[in-house]
Amino acid sequence: MISKRFGFAGVIAAAALAVSTLVVPTASATTEIVVWADETRGPNLTKVIAAKGDWVPGYTIKIVTFSSYSALGAALDKATGTTGPDIFVGGNDWVVASAKSGKLAPVTLTASQKAQFTSSQLYDLTYAGKLYGVPLDINNVGMIYNTKLVTTAPKSFGDMVDFYKANKTKLSLKNGLCVTGGGMSWGALSVFSALGADPYLMTGRGKVDTARGFNPTTFGTNMKKYLIDPATGKSNGFWASSNTTCNDDFYSGKVPYSIIGNWEWKTYVDKGFAMNLQPVPSVKGGYGHMFGSVSGAFLTSFADKHGVAVGAKSLLVNFFASTAGQVAYEKIEGRPPAAKGAQADPTVSDAQKGFGVAASQAGIPQIGAILDNKAGGSNYWDSSSDYWTQTLINGKDATVEARKLAAIWRANVTAAQSLL
Amino acid sequence: MRGKFALIAKIVFLGFTTAILALLTESAFAQKQYVIGGFILVAALALNIVYLTSISVPFKFFLPGILFFIAFVIAPIFFTVQMSGFKYQTGNYIDKATALEQVISLGAQPDAQGTTFDITVGRNSSNEFAILVSDIANNKYFVSTPTQRVDVPAASATFNEYGVAIKAPNFNAMSADALAANDAYSKIRYKYEGDYYIAIESQNAGGVFRQELTYSAKTGVLTNIFTGATYVDNHRGNFAKVGDPTVLLSPGWRAPIWFENYSRLVTDQKVRTPLIRVFLWTFFFALFSVLSTFALGLILAMSLNRPIRGRRIYRSILILPYAMPSVMSILIWAGMFDSDFGAVNSILHTNIHWLQNPSLARSIVLLVNLWLGFPYFYLICSGSLQAIPNELLEAAAIDGANPRQVFRKITLPLLLQILSPLLIASFAFNFNNFNLIYLLTGGGPTQTLNGEIAGATDILISYTYKIAFGTNFQDFGLASAISVIIFLIVASISMYGLRRSKVMESFG
Amino acid sequence: MNKWVRENLWRHSIAIATCLFSLFPLYLVILSSLKTSGSLQVGSFIPHEVSLDNFRFLFHSPKTPYVLWFKNSLVIASTVALSSVFIGAASAFAFSRLKFKGKKLGIRLLLLVQMFPAVLAISAVYVIMERVYTFAPNIGLGSQGGLILVYLGGSMGVNIWLLKGFVDSIPVELDEAAKIDGASPVQTYWLIFLPLATPVLAVVCLLSFIGTFNEFILARLFLVEMNGRTIAVGLQQFIGGQYASNWGPFAAGSILASIPIVIIFLSLQRFIVNGLTAGSVKG
Incomplete structure (x- = not known):
């Protein structure tokens, strides 16, 4: 009986093997460049590539869109050369960790390609002296005032606080100033600067001015003058320590000033608001007071394993870093393009240009080695938002806490110098 | 008749499965995935042996389950345990061979000016790969191969509209398709001047580099031939400079450091301090969650233990939290407690920063977990x-016990005995209740200004996740070590509990 | 009246209070899905605006092939639920009824392994499936097939454990009678046990279905293609952005997704109660 069963199965298994030899895939040289992107950039890149796909002769381009930016990050954490991307599009803060871990490969731009970008944009995508990608779009925030409430641009931080105090009850304001885009760390940096902290003053390319950076005394005094209610020792309500409904409140006229991100201007324009962009008042003009970084398209070390390194590099310069490519893409993506040629293009909107100008004037490159450093006990992102919580909500002394913050950041900067 | 049908069905099904697995094995081997291919092969053989013979009856029941269990549960656990003995973190992520390859290729430095040229790729007259280089600024043109560089007089070359030479004597440009099909040409270093060579930087650009780092496979030493600096394997996953071991070349690789990740848990104060705090909170959180959900569930069950009016409706509403997708409900709770504008504050007319205050945030975590968990215990x-025999309760009542005494002396002990495995399972589940913490508070608030590293509501598993995936510096090795420790803790607590409740006896 | 108050009032008060506690957040989700703005915050209990914009967006925006996602979720979750119960029931039966060497060890191992924190295993699963992709793209990384396999593997332990409890609760006399009649264990399993256990199998199936329906951490790594996503992954795009979150469509989409589950749950509640307790009572 048993042998009979074996007979049956043997026949079928043999047949299966015969079939299988016919279906085994044959390896062929790939000429497909795979690009990973997030939920907003992915669909737009797909459209642009669908409209014109011959950016790199001899190669085809495949855009893989992840369900969210965090899903893209999670996949990149785990990706290996087996199925990883050749290029991915994302924030500059991914450069340090990815390059250090050997997931990125350096690119070399020609002089004319480099001339399309500012040195701090390129610096954003550099680790240990090598450039790992090309700047695609600018990431920054700007302040707008609510035309439903205010008619003229505020001149100073004090102006805004006065307006808030005078109209708080009359207009039932929820806050004076809040952040809709960028969160309480990144989006709020310019408030640190406006109040005199200037946490990251730059003296040159990638050099943080440690001697002058973060002045806790001036900053603490200004905190108490503008943001703290002397009666309670906590927030006077002007500056929202966190406001997840900031955009709603702005739309409905309950917040006069708002820091918005350059990826969301269109929503505001659609709702009838003017893009009266400006830095947070009292932020000194010139270089080094506000964040203005770029997102980039990065070359992975996987591309070489896939045999498409040249194709991927060519896609970076022919499309991602080129005026033509950025114009075509930003027309639908709506962020400020990074390339100077693209910024000058007539199809780029005034709002896009406005953010672009703001970023090029007042940009602090976001150097991952500095901002992500934890030598002082915590990185920039966690400690800056904790400062607002401790002072505005928990009522701790603004100057004392500012000293702690300054100490943490100085330690981080010092430790980062060796990594730059 | 039925037996015959079953036999045929079995053989066909088995044959079909074998065919698929055989196909997979073959393709796996074709792609050099030997471990996975081997596993599939063994699986195919095992299936055939077990189902065609009578070697083992239990295995006829177990085998499919075991195969899945090994592939997707045991193997990943094995991997985690293994990685806990490695330096496996940001900067030490890839294997050594790849890392070495990359260190060497990063050791190619551009010349001081970062010179780049427009190039055209093709072959020379002896059919070797060659590039036609246009140094437009200096009006110089040449054809380079790895071994020689031949100047091309401008007069003899043909140019495109950008002034780039595209044709020259003894040089045949290749089509883009031909270049894309085989990128061997891009790995070649084309001759330039002295130590410097031209490397392909894109389809029509090349950059000038020189190789500064060289590797000797015999001695395992990397040498910068211009500065004379040497680098050796520090046996901790990096090449370190001889004389100054703090200077490391990146990228590094995953290197075995045996028990160092474990010893760091005790010796490294930055690891130890938050870990102890997180552990205490995790333990309290899991215990309180079990007790509170059980208590509320029990109270409800007792209240609704008799057919009062509206019982069905109550029950339908009460199990809603259990039926709702928990991802959504946790996020909703987070929104409700959102500092300034959450529903809770606006209903209470307060302005309490629920999730920014450590104690409040912890209370909220417990409250939300109560909401999520009580329906389960209510049902159970x-x-x-x-199931408790009525006679028992009636007898007690006749003996003059009041309801409270009946509950304390009879109902509760009986219930506890019946439910202890579920209570322990619930404890183990909550000990690792990642979703709740991750989605509700993200582990926060973290008072970083006071030097805190872990958040107030971080439990071990969410803290481990942060270490492994959370920030820009990820330490997978350390996280693996913590996982192993968590496992040991949970497993021993559960085993102890189960043994005490004598459940294990019934396993025999 | 007095007696009623004494005996039943406290029952109703406790029940009503807990019902309010249950309903409170659910009511707020519905409110927030009816708002036009993108936040999850609801300032008041009375809806100030009732707008179906979020729902309309789900069905009309090309960014959200919601119906397709729904279908994917159903297909994946039901495949996983049915197969895992089918495979798991056999193992549970063996653990519960058969006598063999190493049984005790096997059960302990099964229980212990489940206590290993699975969060880090994601990386290993990723690498395994990435390799599978190289030779069998349809069951490797990025495919629904691959995700189903991973879910099956992951659910095996829990389901065997749960099912074992249920099997234990089925009187042994029944299959012993069959044994006397000369039936082999395999026949007993197919002819006696499976028909008897159908209700409990259905319950485990349902729990497994819900668990799979909810999962997003693995799914977001596997289901990258827009049209291949499940609801849990698809709705991620509204809340996992680089800088901003849009809660409105997320709330609307989640409500729609949970309606069928809640309906199944409520209509089968008697069944579920019996099933859940059957497993526990016998211990």
Whole structure:
């Protein structure tokens, strides 16, 4: 009986093997460049590539869109050369960790390609002296005032606080100033600067001015003058320590000033608001007071394993870093393009240009080695938002806490110098 | 008749499965995935042996389950345990061979000016790969191969509209398709001047580099031939400079450091301090969650243990939290407690920063977990209450015990005995209740200004996740070590509990 | 009246209070899905605006092939639920009824392994499936097939454990009678046990279905293609952005997704109660 069963199965298994030899895939040289992107950039890149796909002769381009930016990050954490991307599009803060871990490969731009970008944009995508990608779009925030409430641009931080105090009850304001885009760390940096902290003053390319950076005394005094209610020792309500409904409140006229991100201007324009962009008042003009970084398209070390390194590099310069490519893409993506040629293009909107100008004037490159450093006990992102919580909500002394913050950041900067 | 049908069905099904697995094995081997291919092959053989012979009856029942269990549960656990003995973190992520390859290729430095040229790729007259280089600024043109560089007089070359030479004597440009099909040409270093060579930087650009780092496979030493600096394997996953071991070349690789990740848990104060705090909170959180959900579930079950009016409606509403997708409900709770504008504050007319205050945030975590978990115990308890023989309770009542005494002396001990495995399982589940913490508070608030590293509501598993995936510096090795420790803790607590409740006896 | 108050009032008060506690957040989700703005915050209990914009967006925006996602979720979750119960029931039966060497060890191992924190295993699963992709793209990384396999593997332990409890609760006399009649264990399993256990199998199936329906951490790594996503992954795009979150469509989409589950749950509640307790009572 048993042998009979074996007979049956043997026949079928043999047949299966015969079939299988016919279906085994044959390896062929790939000429497909795979690009990973997030939920907003992915669909737009797909459209642009669908409209014109011959950016790199001899190669085809495949855009893989992840369900969210965090899903893209999670996949990149785990990706290996087996199925990883050749290029991915994302924030500059991914450069340090990815390059250090050997997931990125350096690119070399020609002089004319480099001339399309500012040195701090390129610096954003550099680790240990090598450039790992090309700047695609600018990431920054700007302040707008609510035309439903205010008619003229505020001149100073004090102006805004006065307006808030005078109209708080009359207009039932929820806050004076809040952040809709960028969160309480990144989006709020310019408030640190406006109040005199200037946490990251730059003296040159990638050099943080440690001697002058973060002045806790001036900053603490200004905190108490503008943001703290002397009666309670906590927030006077002007500056929202966190406001997840900031955009709603702005739309409905309950917040006069708002820091918005350059990826969301269109929503505001659609709702009838003017893009009266400006830095947070009292932020000194010139270089080094506000964040203005770029997102980039990065070359992975996987591309070489896939045999498409040249194709991927060519896609970076022919499309991602080129005026033509950025114009075509930003027309639908709506962020400020990074390339100077693209910024000058007539199809780029005034709002896009406005953010672009703001970023090029007042940009602090976001150097991952500095901002992500934890030598002082915590990185920039966690400690800056904790400062607002401790002072505005928990009522701790603004100057004392500012000293702690300054100490943490100085330690981080010092430790980062060796990594730059 | 039925037996014959079953036999045929079995053989066909088995044959079909074998065919698929055989196909997979073959393709796996074709792609050099030997471990996975081997596993599939063994699986195919095992299936055939077990189902075609009578070697082992239990295995006829177990085998499919075991195969899945090994592939997707045991193997990943094995991997985690293994990685806990490695330096596996940001900067030490890839294997050594790849890392070395990359260190060497990063050791190619551009010349001081970062010179780049427009190039055209093709072959020379002896059919070797060659590039036609246009140094437009200096009006110089040449054809380079790895071994020689031949100047091309401008007069003899043909140019495109950008002034780039595209044709020259003894040089045949290749089509883009031909270049894309085989990128061997891009790995070649084309001759330039002295130590410097031209490397392909894109389809029509090349950059000038020189190789500064060289590797000797014999001695395992990397040498910068211009500065004379040497680098050796520090046996901790990096090449370190001889004389100054703090200077490391990146990228590094995953290197075995045996028990160092474990010893760091005790010796490294930055690891130890938050870990102890997180552990205490995790333990309290899991214990309180079990007790509170059980208590509320039991109270409800007792209240609704008799057919009062509206019982069905109550029950339908009460199990809603259990039926709702928890991802959504946790996020909703987070929104409700959102500092300034959450529903809770606006209903209470308060302005409390629920999730920014450590104690409040912890209370909220416990409250939300109560909401999520009580329906389960309500369902279980109401079923179990019905299982307690009525005679027992009636007898007690006749003996003059009041309801409270009946509950304390009879109902509760019985229930606890019946439900102890579920209570322990619930404890183990909550000990690792990642979703709740991750989605509700993200582990926060973290008082970083006071030097805190872990958040107030971080439990071990969410803290481990942060270490492994959370920030820009990820330490997978350390996280693996913590996972192993968590496992040991949970497993021993559960085993102890189960043994005490004598459940294990019934396993025999 | 007095007696009623004494005996039943406290029952109703406790029940009503807990019902309010249950309903409170659910009511707020519905409110927030009816708002036009993108936040999850609801300032008041009375809806100030009732707008179906979020729902309309789900069905009309090309960014959200919601119906397709729904279908994917159903297909994946039901495949996983049915197969895992089918495979798991056999193992549970063996653990519960058969006598063999190493049984005790096997059960302990099964229980212990489940206590290993699975969060880090994601990386290993990723690498395994990435390799599978190289030779069998349809069951490797990025495919629904691959995700189903991973879910099956992951659910095996829990389901065997749960099912074992249920099997234990089925009187042994029944299959012993069959044994006397000369039936082999395999026949007993197919002819006696499976028909008897159908209700409990259905319950485990349902729990497994819900668990799979909810999962997003693995799914977001596997289901990258827009049209291949499940609801849990698809709705991620509204809340996992680089800088901003849009809660409105997320709330609307989640409500729609949970309606069928809640309906199944409520209509089968008696069944579920019996099933859950059956497993526990016998211990």
